[in-house]
Amino acid sequence: MFESFLVVVRRDLTLAMRRRSDVFSTLFFFVIVVSLFPLGIGPELNTLRLIAPGVVWVAALLASMLALERLFATDFDDGTLEQMLLAPQPMFIMVLAKVTAHWLVTGVPLVLMAPLLGLQYDLNTEALGVLLVSLLLGTPALSLIGAIGAALTIGLRGGGVLVSLLVLPLCIPVLIFGAGAVEANISGLGEQGHLSMMGAILVISLLLAPLATTAALRVSAE
Amino acid sequence: MSSRLINWFKFSSPATFYPLAGKLIPWFTGIAVVLIAIGLYMSFFVAPTDYKQGEGYRIIFVHVPTAWMSMFIYLVMALWSGLGLVFNTRISAMMANALAPTGAMFTFLALWTGAFWGKPMWGAWWVWDARLTSELILLFLYIGFMALQGAIEDTRRADRAGAILALVGVVNIPIIYYSVTWWNTLHQGASVSVSKGSSMGETMLVTMLIMVLGFWSYAIAVSLARVRSLILERERDSTWVSELSEVRR
Amino acid sequence: MLEVIDLECVRGDRRLFTGLSFELNPGELLHLHGHNGSGKTTLMRAVCGLIYPTAGKVLWKGEESRRLGDDFNRDLVYVGHKNGIKDDLNGSENLRIASVLDGVPISEQQAWEALAKLGLRGHEDLPTRVLSQGQKRRVSLARLLVHRAPLWILDEPFTALDSAAVELLQSVIREHVERGGMVILTTHQEVSLTRGHERQLRLGWKEDGDV
Numbered sequence: 001m002f003e004s005f006l007v008v009v010r011r012d013l014t015l016a017m018r019r020r021s022d023v024f025s026t027l028f029f030f031v032i033v034v035s036l037f038p039l040g041i042g043p044e045l046n047t048l049r050l051i052a053p054g055v056v057w058v059a060a061l062l063a064s065m066l067a068l069e070r071l072f073a074t075d076f077d078d079g080t081l082e083q084m085l086l087a088p089q090p091m092f093i094m095v096l097a098k099v100t101a102h103w104l105v106t107g108v109p110l111v112l113m114a115p116l117l118g119l120q121y122d123l124n125t126e127a128l129g130v131l132l133v134s135l136l137l138g139t140p141a142l143s144l145i146g147a148i149g150a151a152l153t154i155g156l157r158g159g160g161v162l163v164s165l166l167v168l169p170l171c172i173p174v175l176i177f178g179a180g181a182v183e184a185n186i187s188g189l190g191e192q193g194h195l196s197m198m199g200a201i202l203v204i205s206l207l208l209a210p211l212a213t214t215a216a217l218r219v220s221a222e
Numbered sequence: 223m224s225s226r227l228i229n230w231f232k233f234s235s236p237a238t239f240y241p242l243a244g245k246l247i248p249w250f251t252g253i254a255v256v257l258i259a260i261g262l263y264m265s266f267f268v269a270p271t272d273y274k275q276g277e278g279y280r281i282i283f284v285h286v287p288t289a290w291m292s293m294f295i296y297l298v299m300a301l302w303s304g305l306g307l308v309f310n311t312r313i314s315a316m317m318a319n320a321l322a323p324t325g326a327m328f329t330f331l332a333l334w335t336g337a338f339w340g341k342p343m344w345g346a347w348w349v350w351d352a353r354l355t356s357e358l359i360l361l362f363l364y365i366g367f368m369a370l371q372g373a374i375e376d377t378r379r380a381d382r383a384g385a386i387l388a389l390v391g392v393v394n395i396p397i398i399y400y401s402v403t404w405w406n407t408l409h410q411g412a413s414v415s416v417s418k419g420s421s422m423g424e425t426m427l428v429t430m431l432i433m434v435l436g437f438w439s440y441a442i443a444v445s446l447a448r449v450r451s452l453i454l455e456r457e458r459d460s461t462w463v464s465e466l467s468e469v470r471r
Numbered sequence: 472m473l474e475v476i477d478l479e480c481v482r483g484d485r486r487l488f489t490g491l492s493f494e495l496n497p498g499e500l501l502h503l504h505g506h507n508g509s510g511k512t513t514l515m516r517a518v519c520g521l522i523y524p525t526a527g528k529v530l531w532k533g534e535e536s537r538r539l540g541d542d543f544n545r546d547l548v549y550v551g552h553k554n555g556i557k558d559d560l561n562g563s564e565n566l567r568i569a570s571v572l573d574g575v576p577i578s579e580q581q582a583w584e585a586l587a588k589l590g591l592r593g594h595e596d597l598p599t600r601v602l603s604q605g606q607k608r609r610v611s612l613a614r615l616l617v618h619r620a621p622l623w624i625l626d627e628p629f630t631a632l633d634s635a636a637v638e639l640l641q642s643v644i645r646e647h648v649e650r651g652g653m654v655i656l657t658t659h660q661e662v663s664l665t666r667g668h669e670r671q672l673r674l675g676w677k678e679d680g681d682v
Contacts (some may be wrong), residue, residue, distance in 0.1 A: 156373045169398075222379060
């Protein structure tokens with residue numbers, strides 16, 4: 001069981017390494033969106049410091065939506081998805097493996113890039129640290145929740161837009177607590193509460209989202 | 223026990239449900255018209271003027287019941303979806319399908335009347351109040367459900383995919399509501415919260431209940447009518463449909 | 472071993488078949504016939520468990536396959552229209568990943584042997600993207616050589632294969648049946664599969680049902 005988990009993760013990472021452009025497009029999207037806001041709002045540092053947590057988090061949310069479409073689509077197209085459904089392995093583990101690989105490829109670069117972008121907004125070191133931690137807890141949850149939407153929309157016309165329509169409302173709590181943690185730190189309220197809520201959301205989505213994704217995959221693969 | 227179960231499943235077959243729904247629709251329509259008429263009369267002429275908010279507050283007799291309905295209908299929709307997934311009954315999915323537009327309409331009405339209420343009370347059409355924000359997210363969930371169903375051509379896949387989405391939404395609603403409330407209290411003082419319930423007079427409560435019952439009957443009538451057309455559409459090849467008098471003409 | 476009872480499948484608005492029953496025992500091969508769109512693929516996918524039939528059930532060793540879950544999947548190889556291989560991976564990577572997921576991990580050596588047997592010598596470490604349709608099909612079919620599952624469900628396994636490969640696959644199938652395996656397959660090609668234990672099922676005729 002654990003072996004099959006590793007095999008799927010390693011397979012998806014190998015595939016991602018052989019198609020590097022997919023990884024970079026998500027990351028660049030994130031960087032560009034975050035860099036656009038000062039251009040729209042003005043270079044006033046006090047304003048920027050105020051909106052920084054929200055901007056970075058919304059951009060991270062949108063960037064992870066962008067990457068979702070490919071999560072199951074290629075596996076569906078070449079038939080490996082139906083082979084996974086028929087493999088004598090718990091589908092829960094397979095889904096978890098796919099999501100893990102997806103997060104490592106699209107989520108982790110965002111997390112690592114975020115402090116750099118935070119500097120553009122003049123966040124202090126402590127706030128940058130909280131931003132990093134909040135993204136570290138939040139992006140896996142986004143991938144897990146997003147997987148449900150990706151599984152539901154496999155093979156549909158306009159699937160990419162539809163995924164966002166389905167998944168974004170469900171991701172609102174992650175956004176609220178993620179951006180909230182950084183804001184709370186900046187305003188001196190302490191980020192503990194927010195971060196523990198994010199941890200709770202991550203645990204809940206770890207337990208429930210793969211179940212819903214599995215059910216959705218079975219429906220979509222018919 | 224088992225005979226009762228069989229009875230229930232009998233009505234889950236489209237052929238038996240179709241005429242039953244046809245008979246029920248006029249009744250629920252009638253009840254809806256009467257109750258909503260009484261409710262509106264009471265809200266305009268019977269309920270006393272609020273000493274703090276004047277006449278403008280009367281919109282809550284529409285606003286609060288629509289908000290309740292918008293949430294109830296989502297729950298009922300999720301319930302039908304769950305039943306459909308577990309028992310594989312076709313009618314359940316159709317019920318969920320038929321409820322979604324009505325639920326979305328009530329959500330929209332709740333937001334709209336909320337805006338009308340907000341303008342004189344709070345001085346702004348839109349306030350990022352926890353309830354308003356959650357209601358807006360609920361509207362997004364309804365729209366997502368309908369968009370997903372619309373995007374899938376195969377009806378069976380559409381039914382089951384929609385059902386999964388509705389269930390996922392139901393699990394999420396408490397988390398969303400909680401997070402929005404927290405977010406709201408963090409960002410602004412309690413200045414905009416209008417306390418209901420305790421300050422509500424008896425006439426007001428009765429009026430709202432009448433309105434809710436009226437809306438319920440309306441929702442049932444409308445969704446039954448929608449289910450009937452869904453049945454006709456999906457079962458158009460079966461013999462019992464071709465034998466219906468309204469189809470033969 | 473495998474029993475299909477009163478199966479009914481609906482695709483879109485069309486009822487493809489209803490009340491379909493058959494039985495398959497060790498050492499038997501079931502050859503599905505039927506024109507395009509008669510529901511052959513749907514039937515196979517329903518037997519695998521990829522499609523939820525609207526009525527009826529599939530029994531494996533006397534138990535419902537859906538309830539058996541992974542225990543049923545362990546006894547099954549399905550080769551569908553889609554090859555189920557990753558274009559960016561090479562043949563042996565594809566085969567080894569599939570074998571781990573199938574629960575019968577094989578070594579690099581075994582993978583190369585299986586691929587060589589299917590005439591892919593010298594192509595083992597090329598990404599399958601650069602292979603021809605027929606060669607991709609061979610990579611996909613190599614699973615049959617390394618998997619020891621008793622039930623094979625093969626949807627048009629001969630498409631895109633050249634005559635030598637068709638010959639080879641026929642002998643592989645024949646051996647499997649003689650060893651006591653079970654095969655369900657469709658093909659539009661005229662092939663001689665086994666002597667004796669071959670059953671035929673025709674779909675799309677008026678009289679659907681028992682063989």
